[in-house]
Every structure is written in structure tokens, then in C-alpha cells.
Amino acid sequence: MSRNILLTGASGYLGGTFLELLKDAGLPAHKIYATVRSDTQAEAVKQYNASPLSLDLSNTDAVSAAIIDNNISIVYHLHNPLDTGVPAWIKALATVKQQTGQDVHFLLTTGAKIFSSHAGAPTEPFSDTDPALLSIQQSQPEKSPIDAMGVAAQCNSLVIETANALGVKSYIFAPCIVYGRGLGFGNKISIQTVAVVKAAVATRRVYKVDEGRPTWPVCHVLDNSTLYIEILRGILEGRDIGSGASGYFLASPGSVAWDDIYAAVGKALKKRGKVDDEAVVKADRAALEKMGEGLECPADFVPLQLGGLCTLTAEHGKRIGWTPRYKAEHILEDADAEVGLILEYLENARSYGIPKGTKLKQ
Template identity: 30%
Template structure:
């Protein structure tokens, strides 16, 4: 009998793309698994039900409801993409897995989705090279849980260990590309700049350049699939305190991205010139982009010297690199023009830190 997988944020950009990938499998351990998709609204439920997947409408902030979903569906693996900001959601899911482990006697796994910006100097991390094989948990513990995303990271490791659940933390970089999910197909950062450029006839850039870690959505989904396959096959993989995975395919300069967007939009007659002046102020940038002021710099100028090791040791092979991304940057513009017509939107910041919006 196949194992049971629950994907949260299944109506979101990342979670929806994972669902689409998993149910498209024609062979292998994921094909043999039973896939459940967690959503929040009836509209989302009806949309995803067309895929033939087991759709679960649940409020992840309701611990009793989450426990019921996990136990009644005998969930062995949770892939959590719904939120890295609210530690309650991760707590409820892990407690449910712990309870199911007690009942079934089977191992249970929690794959958490965090962000790489936690390990950048802009949010207090020390300068210098950071590998995902470094003692990241110990350093995060030392820094404390004032940052809500870091608080969730710490909770995931500690609570999962207490309850005998195996935890894995995928640190998400700046993600681009058109998603393949049923509901939300756009990421957060690039679409925000495209919308701002179209609305104000100019593409701005910050006065500080950066070189953010990035990945195409298809490569990111492939990593989730690879990790899930290893779990289903019973292959030992780094987990718990050692289970951080930087999902980084390549890096690219922020100014290169903005210059590429300006040229693509200018070629379509959507901005007045193919140049990228600096933002007049951070306040204007926050207003135009929809980013909270406190996270603005981290979202628009971050660099960091992050080195992914664990994913590549497992055999992850991203297909997108910097050159391919910049060469096809007009695809990002086309995606916004196509998909904004669907009116499936949320705030940019919620989209970045929450898969189920």
C-alpha cells in the first residue's frame, strides 16, 4: 500500500506546482502514494477537485481540525508550503504527524518551507560563506526567535524531535517562472516589479545591488520531488538539525534583473524608457511594490554567500541557470499579462512567505 502525502498551500504558487507535478507522475514511488491537497476556501477546493486529487478544506490554525485531517487520512508525510511566518501551523501539523506515528507505528516526515533570506547579512546573519551543512540550527538558536520565520524554523526542529517526527527544512530562494498549479501561478517578487513598471511607466531599482540566490519553479518542484522520493524509498537523508537544504540553482544580480525587465517592457511599449533609475525612496518602493517597509531591503537587495550542498549530494540537477533566466526574462512579463487577468491575487508579501494565498 502506498504512503499518504499531504501538501499544504495546495492552491498556492509552490504548493500548487508540487501537486501538479506529483499527480502527473506515471511511475515511481510518488505515483504509488496517495496525495492529499490542503486548501482554505470552498472555491479553491472546487478548483483542485477537478484534478482528481483528494482535496482537504482545513484551517491550519485550528489544531483539532488539523489533527483530524492527518489522523483520518493516515498521513505519513506533510509537505508544508502554506506559511513560514506562523509557527502555529507547523506546530499543529507536526503534532498531527506525531499522533499518527503513535497510532500506526510508522515513521512520519515533515518537509518545511522556509526562506534563504534568513541567512543573509541584511537580517543579521554574519558576513561570509554559509553552507547548508554548517550548524545552522545552533546559530539560529543563538540568534533567538524574534524573527517569526526563524521562530518557525526552531520550532520545527525541536518539536519534531520531541515527537519522533523526521523534519526537513527547504530554504527557498528568490523563485521565478510560471507555476503549474491549478490556482495561483505567479510568484511574488518579479510580478510586483512588472506591475509597478506598467502602472508607473518606469522600472525602478534599489540604490544597492545584490546577487540573490534563485531557482526556477520547475527546478524547485524537482527538489521537493527528489526529497519525497528518497523518503518513500527509505533512503537515509540529512534531517532534523542537519536537515537544511538551500534550494539554490544559481545567483543573478538584482540590477541585471531590473535592466532586463525594463528592456522587455519597453519593447512592448509598456514603459517610457529602457532605463532603471533608483527608487525615489524606500517608502515609495514599499508603496508601489506592496512590500512591508521592514522587509523591503531584504527582499530587494539581498545577496549573501550561500552554498547549497545537501540537495546536490542527493542528485538535484537544476535545468535553469543565470543565462537561461535572463535570456527568457520576457516570459516573466508575458506571464503577468496572461495570468493577472485571472484575478487570483493576494498581497505580494503574503505570496512570498505563504504558499496558500
């Protein structure tokens, strides 16, 4: 039987690439409803045989009605890791389950940041199949050095707890430093590589923000999308791929040191005359202030955007048959092309939008 899927964020970097790759993925029968915010987006999603749904995603009544009215049994949420309205979405899926007898599924896109030093997560290696992951996340709001990161960890737990209580299968999907040209109709570039470039262009040099050589998981955008697809394949084929407290997925072939990313970006920017010196030095307070101006965020939030330690490792994807095409080091080999791509789209680059005056802890 064909399944109805609700996709948010189709005009974004990750959602757009997912939608494009879905066309040739050979998945069992399904129909995509893509949420849109403009007529242009509505026209654009039709080229993928998706049905546009014009919805205010903060209006949980409207979202619930759309899920129930369209018999949606699978939700792919790709637009806001801080969405505390998700219980209403999950309740609506439970109603569909009751009315149709179909199993129902909710996937939330979070971020590797929520499993990092910025969010009070462990700083020793731990895997996305760790049976203690839910209890780790439940403890993070108290430990998180940044309020918003605590809220995001809470949001992940909320999804799992609500879904468990209502008989809905849930998945927490964590993209990391994603890079490479997006294939969708909307945004073509990522967030974190962009932050490194934006801050460097503003200060005319690449600064590091941490002591030591912290590492972070990385992933090519095509590999990130194929993990979304393999999860969906498992769901549509009715396989048990692990859900709820066992439903975390990090999309990554491995980690690299921020220092190596900075060095590669510095070289590519120097070649293009965008920095005065390709050598990477530690940022002092004045540099952080200037980087913050470039990133349109308070100086205290600069390390959140382009540094920190994330020791989460990816096991779950491999267990369901996902094989990333690119190894982690490819991000360094590809840095010159990535910088060229970012500079091409810099005018329209999206940022985290952290207003001036926001404090790490309120």
C-alpha cells in the same frame, strides 16, 4: 505500504506545480490529501487523484485531528513560513507514528529571505549543508533587522527542535527567486519577480534599492518542484536524505545579481511601453514611497521585496540526486517571457500584504 501525504498550498504557484509534476514522477505508492479553501479548489485537486480536505489551517486542533484521522505520515507545508502553530502538526505526526509504527516526516517551506541580510543571516557564502545552520538560525531573531524575518527564522528552528524531541523527521525547504510559468490549477506566477515588475509599473522605471551588486539565488519553478519531488522520493524509498539540523534544502542552481535582473526587466518593460526609460537608477526616499504604493506596503519594506543579499548556496539537493535543468543565468535570458507572463496575470498577482504603519522593528 502506501503512505498518506498532507499537502497545503495546492492552489498556489509552488504547490500547484509540485502536484502537476508529481503525476508523472514515478514515486512509490502514496495518497495525497490536499487542503482546500473552496469548492472550486476541492474539485480542482481531484484531477490529480488528490483527496480534498477543507480545513482552517490556523485551527491546530482541526489540523491535528485531520492528520491523525487520515493516518498522515508525511506533511508538505507550503503556505506560510511564519506559521508558529507547526508544533501541533508535528505532535499529531508523532501520534500517528505511535499508532502505526510508521516513520513520520514534516517539511516546512520557508524562503531564502530567512537566510539573507534581511534576517540577520551571514553575508559570507554558507551552504545548506553547513552543520552550524541550526545554531545560525537560532541566533537570528536577535540579529534580524526586521521583526517578521526573526519570527520566520525562529519558526524554522522550532520545527527542527520540536521534531527532534518527538522522533519526527523534519525538513526546511527554502525556495528563492522562483520564476517561470506555474503549472498548477491556481496561481501561475511567482512573488519576487512580480514585485520588481509591480514597483516598476507604479513608478514607470526600474529602481535598484541597494548599494553595490548584491546577489540572490534563483530557480526555475520546474526545478523547484523537482527538488520537492526528489525529497519525497527519498522519504518514500526509506532512504536517509538528511533531516532535522541536517535537513535544510535550498532549491537553486546558483545566484545572479539583482542589478542584472532589474536591467533585464527594465528592457522588457520598456519594449512594452510600461516604463519611460530602461536604465536602472538608485531609488531615493520619494521613489521608495511610490514603489511602496505599487506594492501595497510601507516604503521601508520595499527593499525586503526586491533586494538584499543572500549568500546561501545549494549542496543538499545535489547530494540526494536532484539535478536542476536550468542554470542560474536562465532567469536573465527568460526575463522577457517572465515580464510578459506577469503582465498577463498582474490583476490577480498576490502580494506580501504588509499593512500600512507596520514598522521594521516594533
